[in-house]
Each structure stands twice: as C-alpha cells, then as structure tokens.
Amino acid sequence: MQGNSRFAVGVHAMALALIAQEMRKGKPVTSSAIAAMVGVHPVHVRRVMGALREAGLVESQSGPMGGWQLARDPHAISLYDIYQAVEPELLFEVPARPPDACCRFAPFLPQALAGTMEDAKRALEQHLSSVTLDQILESMEQRSSPGSVVADSSALRGPC
Amino acid sequence: MQGNSRFAVGVHAMALALIAQEMRKGKPVTSSAIAAMVGVHPVHVRRVMGALREAGLVESQSGPMGGWQLARDPHAISLYDIYQAVEPELLFEVPARPPDACCRFAPFLPQALAGTMEDAKRALEQHLSSVTLDQILESMEQRSSPGSVVADSSALRGPC
DNA sequence: TGAATTCGTAACTAAGATGGTTACGGAAAT
DNA sequence: ATTTCCGTAACCATCTTAGTTACGAATTCA
Numbered sequence: 001m002q003g004n005s006r007f008a009v010g011v012h013a014m015a016l017a018l019i020a021q022e023m024r025k026g027k028p029v030t031s032s033a034i035a036a037m038v039g040v041h042p043v044h045v046r047r048v049m050g051a052l053r054e055a056g057l058v059e060s061q062s063g064p065m066g067g068w069q070l071a072r073d074p075h076a077i078s079l080y081d082i083y084q085a086v087e088p089e090l091l092f093e094v095p096a097r098p099p100d101a102c103c104r105f106a107p108f109l110p111q112a113l114a115g116t117m118e119d120a121k122r123a124l125e126q127h128l129s130s131v132t133l134d135q136i137l138e139s140m141e142q143r144s145s146p147g148s149v150v151a152d153s154s155a156l157r158g159p160c
Numbered sequence: 161m162q163g164n165s166r167f168a169v170g171v172h173a174m175a176l177a178l179i180a181q182e183m184r185k186g187k188p189v190t191s192s193a194i195a196a197m198v199g200v201h202p203v204h205v206r207r208v209m210g211a212l213r214e215a216g217l218v219e220s221q222s223g224p225m226g227g228w229q230l231a232r233d234p235h236a237i238s239l240y241d242i243y244q245a246v247e248p249e250l251l252f253e254v255p256a257r258p259p260d261a262c263c264r265f266a267p268f269l270p271q272a273l274a275g276t277m278e279d280a281k282r283a284l285e286q287h288l289s290s291v292t293l294d295q296i297l298e299s300m301e302q303r304s305s306p307g308s309v310v311a312d313s314s315a316l317r318g319p320c
Numbered sequence: 321t322g323a324a325t326t327c328g329t330a331a332c333t334a335a336g337a338t339g340g341t342t343a344c345g346g347a348a349a350t
Numbered sequence: 351a352t353t354t355c356c357g358t359a360a361c362c363a364t365c366t367t368a369g370t371t372a373c374g375a376a377t378t379c380a
Contacts, residue, residue: 004338012269030355041340046356063348064354079276109172112299116239120287127280139272140265164367190326201369206327223377224325 005040006086009048012038014082015137017058018074028060028067048086055085074137080128165200166246169208172198174242175297177218178234188220188227208246215245234297240288 013034020029031049035042049068052058059071070077173194180189191209195202209228212218219231230237 006338008269011273012265015265015269032355043341043358044339046358047339050357060356061348062346062354062356065349066347066355068356079273108300108303109168109175109296111303112296113171113239116287116291120284123283123287124280127276127283131276136269136272140268143268143271144265166367192326203329203370204368206329207368210328220327221377222325222327222375225378226326226376228327 004087006048006051007083009038009040009045010052010082010086011079011133011136013045013049013068014052014058014070014077014133015140017068017070018133018137021070021074026069027065028069030067034068051086052082055081057081057085070133074134075132077133078129079131079133079136080125082133083128164247166208166211167243169198169200169205170212170242170246171239171293171296173205173209173228174212174218174230174237174293175300177228177230178293178297181230181234186229187225188229190227194228211246212242215241217241217245230293234294235292237293238289239291239293239296240285242293243288 013029016034016037017029020027031042031045034049035045038045049058049060053060053071056071057077059069061067061069173189176194176197177189180187191202191205194209195205198205209218209220213220213231216231217237219229221227221229
C-alpha cells in the first residue's frame with residue numbers, strides 16, 4: 001500500500017452511487033457494499049465519503065435502506081471537486097523551508113517557485129475540472145462491456 | 161514535518177552550488193555547508209544530492225576541497241529535471257485499486273482516469289520545464305537584495 | 321606516510337501518514 | 351423493539367521521511 005487511495009476511492013464510490021441512482025432509483029449504496037467492491041475497509045469508505053459529504057458532493061442516510069447518494073447532478077461534479085474534497089494538501093505545495101535554515105536566500109525560495117507552481121497548479125485544476133463524473137462512468141462502461149448496457153445491479157459485482 | 165522536502169532541498173542545494181560556482185570559481189560546496197544553510201541534516205543532503213548526481217545534474221568529489229558542483233550549465237537545468245530526479249513517483253499517479261477489489265468496473269477506473277491524468281501531467285511537465293536554475297537564482301537574488309549583487313561568500317549565510 | 325577532510329552508505333531511531341480493525345452510540349425503518 | 355446503517359473514537363501495523371551515529375573509501379596536504 002503506497003501513497004494514498006483517497007482520490008481513487010472517492011471517484012470509485014461516487015461512480016457507484018451514480019450507478020445505483022440510475023438503476024434502482026433512490027436507493028442509496030451502503031459503505032459495506034462500496035468497501036467490498038472497491039477493496040477497502042468500510043470504515044475507510046465512511047471516512048473518505050465523510051469528506052465528500054462535507055464538500056456537498058454526497059449525502060448520507062442512517063438506518064435500514066440508508067447509505068450514500070449523490071447530492072448533485074453527476075454532470076455537475078468534476079474530478080477536481082472530488083480531488084479538492086479529499087486531498088487537503090492540494091497537489092504539490094512547495095514545502096516551506098525548515099525553521100532552522102539560515103541561508104539568506106532560504107526565505108525566498110518558496111516565493112521564487114511560487115509563480116511557476118501557481119501556473120502549474122492552475123493548469124492542473126483546469127484539466128481536472130474539465131472531466132465530470134458521468135463522463136468517467138461512461139468511459140468505464142464502454143471499457144468494461146463494449147456495446148452493451150449495464151442491466152441490473154448484479155453487474156456491479158464481480159466474482160463475489 | 162509533513163510531506164517531503166526533497167524537491168525544495170534539491171532546488172536549494174543546486175542554487176547554492178551555482179552561487180559557489182560563480183563566486184569562488186571551481187570550489188565545490190560541502191554537504192555540511194548546504195545542510196546548515198538549508199536547515200536539514202548533512203546525510204539527508206547527501207541522499208538528495210545522490211539522486212541529482214545519478215540524474216547527471218551535479219558531480220561530487222571526496223576529500224578536502226571536495227563537495228558538490230553543477231555538472232551542467234545552470235540554464236540547461238530545469239525545475240523539471242530536478243523534480244524528476246528527486247521524486248520517483250512523478251507527481252500524482254492514480255493509485256491502482258487494491259487487489260481484492262471485485263467491482264466489475266474497478267479494473268477500468270485507472271484507464272478511465274488515465275487520459276485526464278496524462279494531459280494534466282504533460283501540462284505540469286511543460287510548466288516545470290520552462291523554468292531554469294539560473295532564473296530561480298535570479299529571482300531569489302532580486303527578492304533578497306533588490307538592486308545589489310552578491311559580493312562574497314558571507315552573503316550566503318544568515319545569522320549563523 | 322600520516323592526518324585531516326569529505327563523500328558513500330548502512331543501521332538504527334523517531335515521528336507522521338495511511339488504512340485496517342474493533343467497538344459503541346445514534347438514527348431510521350420495519 | 352429489533353435490525354440496519356452511519357459517525358466516530360480508539361488502537362494497531364505498516365510505510366515514508368528524516369535525524370543520527372558510525373565506519374569505510376577517496377583525496378588533499380604536511
């Protein structure tokens with residue numbers, strides 16, 4: 001397990017919520033179902049989805065027939081929305097120099113890099129913003145079963 | 161200490177090597193000097209600089225009067241060169257789904273995101289490639305002492 | 321030759337991030 | 351009331367990052 005799976009889990013879970021929304025209208029997807037399908041622990045799913053809920057992307061409901069649902073239209077949710085909700089450090093920040101640096105230039109390195117980093121970050125944001133959740137789902141559907149359409153909920157699950 | 165200081169250390173150390181190259185021709189900068197100025201441990205400096213050496217950006221020399229020097233012209237070294245040398249995971253990869261994921265769409269999520277990620281990564285590379293080491297140094301000199309020029313090696317050190 | 325300096329690297333450690341696991345409380349449907 | 355589900359805290363294992371020590375090899379200089 002290297003790096004961080006929050007973005008992948010977030011995209012994946014929201015795609016699942018979208019599928020559920022389309023197929024069995026109004027019935028949410030549970031954390032356990034998402035966890036089994038994505039391959040992580042249910043509590044981890046709740047943690048990631050909690051961040052998405054705070055960002056206004058999904059809604060949760062307790063009790064039987066509860067679970068997770070999209071809070072917005074699938075074409076009004078971009079990859080950037082998900083990334084921003086789930087990754088607090090917002091892509092590569094320039095790490096501030098340690099406090100005991102004493103080179104005269106040290107304080108100015110972040111500033112010197114800031115322009116470039118801002119430009120790069122902005123470009124990145126635009127790329128991620130240009131892709132919406134329904135486009136992702138469409139792409140996945142085409143790859144998983146070319147020419148066919150998902151028919152029922154069993155299509156969501158693999159061998160399990 | 162959150163995240164990762166390799167990129168900052170790399171840029172900083174190479175800027176110092178450049179300064180040394182300009183000021184006392186041919187005299188390299190030691191790991192200890194870099195460490196004191198940047199605010200990290202000498203061994204950490206050697207580890208980061210080792211990656212830069214393997215990438216052909218700097219050269220090292222043992223013994224008295226040894227240390228680090230640039231292996232290329234400062235305007236032939238870009239931020240992207242440094243980043244690539246020092247960050248193996250090359251900016252945000254899409255984490256592969258855990259092996260026990262069994263959703264039918266799971267295997268296709270990375271592919272579905274790949275196009276967007278590739279575009280974003282390419283844009284990022286272009287931004288980082290467009291800035292060279294001497295531009296960084298110039299920017300830092302302007303900010304640290306507007307209108308003046310670094311005169312001697314004591315200008316490198318702050319209060320220490 | 322011998323001492324001093326500096327890189328190269330391994331080994332150990334501490335701190336933080338990540339995610340699995342268990343546990344328990346609250347909300348909602350039946 | 352019971353069952354199902356989220357919400358969250360607590361604890362743990364693992365990994366990454368970086369500090370620290372230690373020792374060997376290379377190089378300069380007396």
